[in-house]
Amino acid sequence: MELLYNQGFGGMTRPKEWITPHKVSMLILILEYAEKEKKKKGAASVTAEIGEGWDLKVSRKFCRAMLSWIQMPDVELLQLLPKVRDISEELCQILIKRLHGMVSTGISSLANFFQSLEQLLDSNNGEASLHRHSILGMFMRRMVLSYDKLSFSQVSKLYAILKLYVKEESGRLTEANRSEAMADISMVMDDGGTMTKEELEATLPECAEERPKELPAEKVFTRRQGEFFIAQQASLLEKDESKALPPDILQQQINALQESNPDLTETHYLSYLNCMRLSEFCGAIHNLHSYFDHLLPKGDNSKDNKDSNHNTAEQKTKSYRYRYAALGLAGLHCRFGHRENALHALKEAIKMAQEASDHVCLQHAMGWLYRLEDKEGIDISSLLDRSVAKTEELNLPYLTSLGIQSFTRHKALQSIQPAMVFEYLAKSDALNCQHNQSQLVSTSLAQQSALWQMYGQSTMSSLCDQLLLSMSSLEFSTVGHSRIDSEAMCLAVSNQARQLADQGRVQAAKDVLLFAETKFPKMSQHAKIWMLCKQQLLFQQAVNQARWQQAEQMVLSIAALSSIDSKFRNALLSRMKGETTQSLKLLHDVIDQCTNHKEGWSTEMHARALMLLAEVQCESSNHMTAIPHLFECLALCHKHHLTYLAAMATAHVAHIQLILKMPHHGMSLLKKIMPVILANGSVQDKSRVQLLLAKCQLACHTSKQDPEGRKTALLSAVQMLSQAAEGFHTVETEYRVKDVMYLQAHIYQELGYTSERNKCAMHFRQLDQQYPTALVPPMSTL
Template identity: 35%
Template sequence: MSKDFVTVDGNVKKIQKENLTSYKVATVILIKVYCNETTKAIVERRDFCLASLKLIQSADMELTALLDMLYEPEYALHRFADQLEVELDILYEKGVDGLLDLFDSLRRLMEPKDHSLSLSALHKNSVHGLYVRRMLIFFEKLAFDQVVTLYNDLKKYVERKINNPENSDISEINKQGDSGPYKAKTIWGGRQAELLVAQQAHALQTDEHKALPSIELQALVQDLLKSTPYNADAHYLSYLNCIRVSDFCGAVDSLYHCFDRLAPLENRSTPEDRSRTFRYAALNLAVLHAQFNHKEIAQYALKEAIKLAQEAGDNVCLQLAHSWVSYLTSEEHKGPLIERSVGKASLLGITHTTGLSLISHAHNYALEAKNPSLVFDILMKSDMLNCQHSMSDLMSITFAEKSALWAYYGKTEMASLCAQLLLLHNTGDKKQHVFNGPPTCQAIVTIANILIELGEYILADIVLTHAKKKFPNSPCNKMWMLSEQLHMFTQLMRQEKWSEAEAIAKSISSLDKLECKLKLAEVCLAKGDFPKGLEYINLIMKDADATSLYKIRAILISSQIMCASSSPGNGSAISTNCIVHLCSALELATRNHLSYYKALVKMHLANIQLLMGLPTLALNMVEEAIPTILGHGGYYDQGKAFMLYGKCLIASASEKSSETRKEAILTGIKTLSKAQALFMKVNAIAKVKSILHLQAVFYNEIDLLLERNRCAFEFRQLSEQYVITSTNLFLY
């Protein structure tokens, strides 16, 4: 969007309309009272600086509200508030002469008292000095009748305070309605309005929780528009606020109003000014529709912006539109467009677009199964550009992208490290430019997910609660909502509450449709509804948006369904089909450099080999894959890996030598105990019961009856405490 807003008269220069009001007169009187006071405590100096800055930047408020603020315990300014009331009463009695004397005394405040080298009471270049000088200029421009009007307004301003001594807040005066003789009204000056809009817009774009709540901000925008109805900035702030709460109608309406105010008149502007406004209006409209996923309508608006930009020869607008075209294009045609976008944006010097294009380029390369070293090399170039131009928002996005890519490649520790670096990047009191947007929320959710995988459910809930408070609005809230729903789903599945888990899985549909289908397939596997589970798997495999990661996960669940549905008669055929499916998943994981899922597929293959009576081959494959699982997996996956490893150790032990067999069984039982401890940490009771059952059987085989009875007793205790059946021992 153009930074040089065009006014309704067609002039490019901004015209700030600002008048001298009774509130501003009271503010300069307070500054005069403070400057004339010779003895001031350090606390008073500090509090006056804070309070006066707030008064200068705020909208006009009633005298009662102004005095209440000064009388607050937060500020040690009671004696200055008393003197302000006295000065206003004197001015009220003296009339217009008192007003003239006031501004004469303000002028003398900035002059040396004794000689030319002595210091003045108010430095003319200080914040207060600049404010007073501006008020002096406004006063000198007033005609005599306007000075009389200002005095009459000041009398009414003081009288409202006298007539409402109990009302200590402007809100109380507002509640009187229109029937009162003097209705309280918020008046925003041009500079105050511009500052407020800039602060709130910056907060919404960089650190949303520091902005006003959406309802309060919208009410504030309405007040601004009452004071300055042709303020395009205020309409753009309303547009950002509507985007924040996903109010499409309000966002479109505010954007139209914004560009209506920017649109120059036919007879007062050049054709270039008109064309510039119209093409950026079309570009912003395309961005709005893209934000709400209206891709087809966004493409129509982009075509209009491109057409206008080509007619005007505006390469910058063309490049911005081209970047959005690549965003809206389908995955298979996105690569060449992004590469062209990177080169052209760099050539034109559009650094922000260049940085974003590099991040998109790396993301697209990862999905196209390019070498990870090439992907991270592109992100390193983005890092260099972001640091050179101090683009904190892109720095955060790069950290989040690295975290996501490491997680995609199966390196959980590196993903956690990048997420923590992002959170560290956005902390600290000395930070001047902090960006707390979707990347920060994603980093917090990543930390919560890792805590969940490690069985730290209480800590994970604390982290998710922090994300809820800090990011209550879309699109960030979808991230922690999805993490929360998946956490609940996992717990319900481990407690064998199938119907509740199915309801949670269906509710995930609004957040992630593919994840919803995967979870529903898991529920069908647990319930034994195998045909329905395979239907969900087929839907995932046919979905155009399904990435390699989703396809591998779907194949793993389908292989589990095949194993669970096999009968003694057709076990060999089922195992062969499972191996074929798992080999295709292994090839997909290898081609896309998904090391963790490559290890998971190998564990499933080892389980099939164990069922087929090939324990030695199964053991070799487990030993090849288990380091990756233990290095990057959660406690639940680690427990399953130890469980399979223990079964393979025992199954591969020689039957000929009883001593060797006994030693192998003891080693296997020890490995199963490790799995049991891990399952207990994540509260997977069904798995714990399965391990106790296995241990009891193996202890019985080597005649360790005491240990066998202990395992049986623990199994019985868990059965009485939890109504949960043991898991299928033939499934990994």
């Protein structure tokens, strides 16, 4: 029946509302609910659809359910009854009884039913038990008006479909019943045509398991339901993709919506968003073109239409559509990494916006422009400065705050003082609070977490992540226009998993990533973030356990997500396997990419590559060659305020000083950086530095110069080595535990502790059988 009216048979125009068996069920529920209120209250008003006739809990459930059922597409009676039963068993029984009575009585029951609806709205001299201007009252009025417009043949078809709707619920829909019902419906229409079997089956709503397989499963939407569906799914795709329909099912619903409402232009945009979440370029660009093509005014090109005002308005509308279409196309190309195509589309949008003096469009274009320019490492400070000032002048708080955050990120990468960076972010936070922009609040927190992590303050970074995640669970973030940015949330979850793994809690990190996978499925827009994090953690775990083949597989998986990170980890793996030449080649490629500001580079990656290059040089016994690389790394870290990486680079310098017979200088450096390492370092880094500190302590106190000091140093070193061994064991780096056991055995031998020496020797032998020296990397570095 829905398809019949929506397609406009018999010369009828396509209405926004039409009557279906599902809507008849809704009307029965409303009527029975209101009549019971009327009986118990004596014709009292039921404004807001909540009264004292029903239990308060039942009333709340009823109102929420009715709002959802009115807005959503039709469902089968078999699917509706369990939901009604959850509200009230009495209401469910009344619905079944009224439907069966309506079907058994005949077609006149429909007329009597809609007449009772009119009486309900107009009873008691205007004091009806259901308010005419309430949500349910307006829905009932629309249905009554739609019924009044039906012809007799259309009422007959509605009654026949209602019989099928009720018979399917009772399980009495046999092939004979279906043929009989189809024969009833195949009557002469207004234009002399007949309704075929295919048209009949298309009118039936989505069925339960009893429906034959040849019937379609797509839902049929009215225009209002379609608009609500599009708004709901678009909001979920932007806010939380895990709650939106899966891509294949969503596309099926979009196709059904386009078939039943071909003039609903927004379906193309929803299809564009669905393609974007799958990174499907061809489908995305086709749907974006279709969306703006349908939005353009058709106009009348006849010679009689010479109204200058009409033509001027049409030209303005076209210009408006064209420049925002170009802007959307630029965003699409930017998303797929097509920088040149994005710049061409963006320049076209800027040109048209300047011609039309559209400053708002210009500021949106500027937002994309500095993002594209920033990818090439160009100094965009002046561009951002002008953009922020102009958006503030035009009273565009969202773009102003977003511009400040982009300006903050750019300045942080340009080695500005951290205090100034967080001062800029504070201005953005103030704007976000003033204008209730929770999306940008979450973006700001994610940016603060990244900055603290870059500056080497892992505790502060974790605090920002936890604050962001706690925001996502608050009720106010899901109502109104307030929402949490999904990308920021995915970044926070991934960062928490990474920090848990650094502390040796690998299983907890995997559980967190499993949550991220359920929240952001693999085909979702931001799945790349947690997928990269997962592969990095698996790679590190494989390296710690000396499983080189598995680590190689992880490198290949990382290459699909980040080429520069894959090169760096491949260089690390080559160094662990003793392939010095291959490792040096890869590291030089990474350093060149970072120096030239190629895609994927970062200051942290540059510093880590220099440190790893120094480690490879040390393993080749080129300690003097490694020193310039470490000093370059230190200069880079101090320039960009990378406190933790600077401390680790200092530890490498101390290790070289130990090898060059300068343990006192190494000890002095280690004492300066130990607070930073212990406060913010991973378990493995802490253990490495503790092992180095123990070696320096032993080298600084010889038995010839100071026997008592030597014994104290030995006892202190044993305790520190025990802590290092425990840390290596926590992160499953057992081949490093073997070196600790070897050193401890020598110390116990010198102290004369025979039993302790034998325990260490036995532990060493067990580990050596499991991790032979020929298969693990040499420990000539930190």
